[in-house]
Amino acid sequence: MTERKPDRRVQRTRQLLTGALLQLILEKGYEDVSVQDIIDRANVGRSTFYAHFADKEDLLIAGMEHLERELVESQRHALASGRSPEERALGFSRPLFEHAAGHRDLYRSMVGTRGGAIVQKEFHRLLSTLIRNELKEQVPRLRETAIPSEAVVQYLTGAFLSLLTWWADGKARMTATQMDDVFRALALPAMKAALRA
Amino acid sequence: MTERKPDRRVQRTRQLLTGALLQLILEKGYEDVSVQDIIDRANVGRSTFYAHFADKEDLLIAGMEHLERELVESQRHALASGRSPEERALGFSRPLFEHAAGHRDLYRSMVGTRGGAIVQKEFHRLLSTLIRNELKEQVPRLRETAIPSEAVVQYLTGAFLSLLTWWADGKARMTATQMDDVFRALALPAMKAALRA
DNA sequence: TCCTGTGATGAACATAGTGTTCGGAAATGC
DNA sequence: GCATTTCCGAACACTATGTTCATCACAGGA
DSSP, X not given: OOOOOOOHHHHHHHHHHHHHHHHHHHHHOGGGOOHHHHHHHXXXXXXXXXXXXXXXXXXXXXXXXXXXXXXXXXXXXXXXXXXXXXXXXXXXXXXXXXXXXXXXXHHHHHTSTTSOXXXXXXXXXXXXXXXXXXXXXXXXXXXXXXXXXXXXXXXXXXXXXXXXXXXXXXXXXXXXXXXXXXXXXXHHHHHHHHHHO | OOOOOOXXXXXXXXXXXXXXXXXXHHHHOGGGOOHHHHHHHHTOOHHHHHXXXXXXXXXXXXXXXXXXXXXXXXXXXHHHSOOOHHHHTTTTHHHHHHHHHHTHHHHHHHTSTTSOHHHHHHHHHHHHHHHHHHHHHHOGGGGGSSSOHHHHHHHHHHHHHHHHHHHHXXXXXXXXXXXXXXXXXXXXXXXXXXXXX
């Protein structure tokens, strides 16, 4: 299953570049980072950058795959630990808030108000995938209701992301657990309503 | 109450510029519009542009004040028409979906996936103000609950905006009324839950 | 250990956009 | 009419992007 290993130099370069971007995002926010900044920080030639990535955005998206893997892994654990269905529903919520708590600075600069459009768009896509999968597994009955299931997915994604952003921006002095409680308190009734419809 | 009227040339120029930006956003999306494009389309000198607006973003924000006025006006009408409290709650929803239906192209390019970061950020701010005001008037009891009222505002704003975006992107073949129904079906139970908490 | 192919380098270049400046022309409103 | 405000547009300094190419360095198989 392991891909044929790429040249060590390639690994090194890509790692240096994504690392540099991450650092710089934390310092200045995505928008303000130039390709020049990145290759200076990574100590990599200009042409080398473009040999690997089409542009800044391309690099970002590649970098977010790390994040995606981490989140999917968290979700898997959450689903595996068998609790009551009540608690397992919306299981992505808690791990994600906790992940955000552990990487607060990163989240603030990526998903927060200062973060760029592409980051948020990408994050929304990622999150909606997570939620869509979870709903399919946990609440298959949703398919039969009057409300399109994709509408529920979008509703939940937006609501969650908005709360997360607000929290990451530091405008709420709450713990990850408290945030999770708030989200569940608001979202679970919505899902029950969706099932009734 | 009327401001001292500005020079007619000033009015003309500003109108020309905002009009041009709007046209160009519809054609290419905000990100791809350059200042050069705008002044070409508006047939206005370069220095004139910068005499009125600091940059592209500044012009956009000024332009969105039109939109804001329209929406606030819609909201006022909705609140005025005395219906049951059940129907008056979340009263911003219906008019906004209908406004979006009437300006579908505009919404698609502004709030839709192709739209820029600033536009969405601005729209989020606008919408959360709308919602915050409405909650304060309609559900004053929210202040006493365990869930911070601002969390509810953010939750609702995100959920609504996400639905609106999804719909405006044309991924849902639904009428404004249907969208409103969906949103209310999902959001009203959440609010009731918030009050119970 | 040697050899070969692949990746890395960096300077130079073409392109494009931004925001400022300023003297002169033109429209405005009184 | 006439003083005042606004507009014009060309020129300029800057910053950034993405490409090209000859040359060098290294990885990894033999």
